[in-house]
Amino acid sequence: MNRRVRDGLKALSSAPVQSKRRIPQDPRCYFNKLPDELIIKVFQYADIKTLIKLTYVCSKWRRLSEDDLLWQQRYLRYTSKVKAVKLKDSKLPYKVRLFKDCRKIRDDTAIRKTKLNPYTAVVANMDRFLWSFEVQFQICFTMKDKTERTFTNSYKKSFSSSTVVQWTTLEDFPKLSDVSTVALYARIPLMLSSKGKPIKGSPRQLSLLCIDKVNELTPLCEDKHIKAVVLPSGILVALWSGSEDIAFVCVSIHHHDLVKKILYSNADTIYTNPHIVVPDDIDTSYGLHGYKCHINLHTLGASLFEEKFSGMFCNEAQTPRVENVKDNIELNVSSISAPVSNKLEIAWKTDLFQGSLSHTVMLGVTLVDINNEVMWEISRPVKSNDKPLDDGVFCMDGFIKEFKYSDKVGEVSLVINVDGERANVQKVKILLNVENINNWFGTDY
Known part of the structure; x- marks a missing residue:
């Protein structure tokens, strides 16, 4: 092999290999070069969830994906099957009208199907x-x-x-x-x-x-x-x-x-139902009687105790007006000796481990006033404390546990006697803050 041929083969082997596929030099998306009418035609095949995501791709896709014709088709498709809500402002874009109408329809359906x-x-x-x-x-x-x-x-x-x-x-x-x-x-x-x-x-x-x-x-x-x-x-x-x-x-x-x-509610604001004070000038003990209370103890998967109390009241003598006003008043609770599960613990389980939080339960309390309005609600984990014996608690060979929770509205406590495999709720105590009662009923105790 002569020198000229050898140098030619060497140069050929060191030359870069060119791909048969032509690599475009323009890094921009060729889809955006299509006419707007064709892009909108493609967008018509996307569902609403995908159509919303398209608005975050680029400014052009945002403009085209919000085309009123696209949303008009979906508005007619989804509101024609149900009773559509007539908005006062018909000049709103169909995208806004679709979401407002569908949300109103959903809210009305949900409220109608729920029962108190x-x-x-x-x-x-x-x-x-x-x-x-x-x-x-x-x-x-x-x-x-x-x-x-x-x-x-x-x-x-x-x-x-x-x-x-x-x-x-x-x-x-x-x-x-x-x-x-x-x-x-x-x-x-x-x-x-x-x-x-x-x-x-x-x-x-x-x-x-x-x-x-x-x-x-x-x-x-x-x-x-x-x-x-x-x-x-x-x-x-x-x-x-x-x-x-x-x-x-x-x-x-x-x-x-x-x-x-x-x-x-929305992503930033929590819905609150404002309380309307209902004044009562006839009954001087208004706000001190007619309470109902529902108490529930449960774990993550099972109910341990559930009881309802009605006709609860407080003697007006406990809250004299003007002077010597107490911070809290106690609602009378009928004597109780109700069975409760002796497994007063929250069992937990993850993908790898499991265990239990001893003497800890989920406490649920719902206090309803004389107008059948929820005045106080509690739903949270609480841990029991050792309870010393007093006049209202009886215990033989077991031990006493007390689950207590308090906040600005009041205080609730349950005293439980655990004796081997048996357990009983022996005492329930409910205190209400006087200032909160005055704010709720518009009274002046």
């Missing part, structure tokens, strides 16, 4: 509402660097006055030391079919239920695997022992106004 318990004044069929409207609960951790991490509930169970929600995941929860706030949201579909069921692929409304600062937590209890702390709203955060790593999160949500909070 005449005794507790809260929704009686909450489990059916959560199931039929496919409600999800989401916990959101806002980190100190302003980023957010969200998780959807892995378990929920409804009781007579509250619903327990738990979050456990194989994904790592953030360290509690890196979290600034914890928020609880409900996610409910916005659009319903003609049969009143959520439409597949419907966008979901995000409703804020509560939000807490992490620096306001309170220690609760611990076992060999975890230690539990409670946030002001009642959210229980379980940390692995010896660390700030979160094992699981759970909360017991009271049913009072829960349906309205899910429907009428």
Whole structure:
């Protein structure tokens, strides 16, 4: 092989290999070069959830995906199958009209299907509402660097006055030391079919239920695997022992106004039903009688104790006017000796471990006034304390446990006698703050 041929082969082998496929030099999307009419035609095949996501791609896609013709087709499709709401301003874009009409239809359907318990004044069929409207609960951790991490509930169970929600995941929860706030949201579909069921692929409304600062937590209890702390709203955060790593999160949500909070709240504001004072100048003891109370003790999955009290009152002599006003008044509670499960503990389970928080339960209290309006609601974890014997408690060979909770409205306590495999609630005590009674009824005790 002569030198000229050898140099030619060497140059040929070192030359870059060119691909048969031509690589475009223009890095811009060729789809955007199509006429707007064709792009809108393609967008017509997207569902509403996808159409909303298209608005975040670029400014052109945002403009085209909000074309009124696209939303007019969907407005006629989804509102023609149900009774559409006539908006006063028909000049609104069809996108706005669609969401307003569908939300109003959904809210009216949900309120019509929910029934109130005449005794507790809260929704009686909450489990059916959560199931039929496919409600999800989401916990959101806002980190100190302003980023957010969200998780959807892995378990929920409804009781007579509250619903327990738990979050456990194989994904790592953030360290509690890196979290600034914890928020609880409900996610409910916005659009319903003609049969009143959520439409597949419907966008979901995000409703804020509560939000807490992490620096306001309170220690609760611990076992060999975890230690539990409670946030002001009642959210229980379980940390692995010896660390700030979160094992699981759970909360017991009271049913009072829960349906309205899910429907009428938004991502930033919690719905509140304002209380209207009903004055009464005839009955001088107005605000001191006619109470009803429902008390429920439960774990994450089972009810331990449930009792209802009616005709509760307070002697007016306990709250003399003008002078010597006491801070709290005590409602009379009929004597009780009701059986309760002796397993006064919250059993927990994650993907890898399980255990129980001894002498800790979820306490649910619903106090209804004489106007059948919920005056005080409690739904949160509480830990028992050793109770010394007094005149109202009898105990032989067992031991006495007291579950107590208090806030600005009042105080409630349950005294339980545990004797081997048997346990009985022996005493219930309910105190109400006088200032709160005056604000609620417009009185002056």
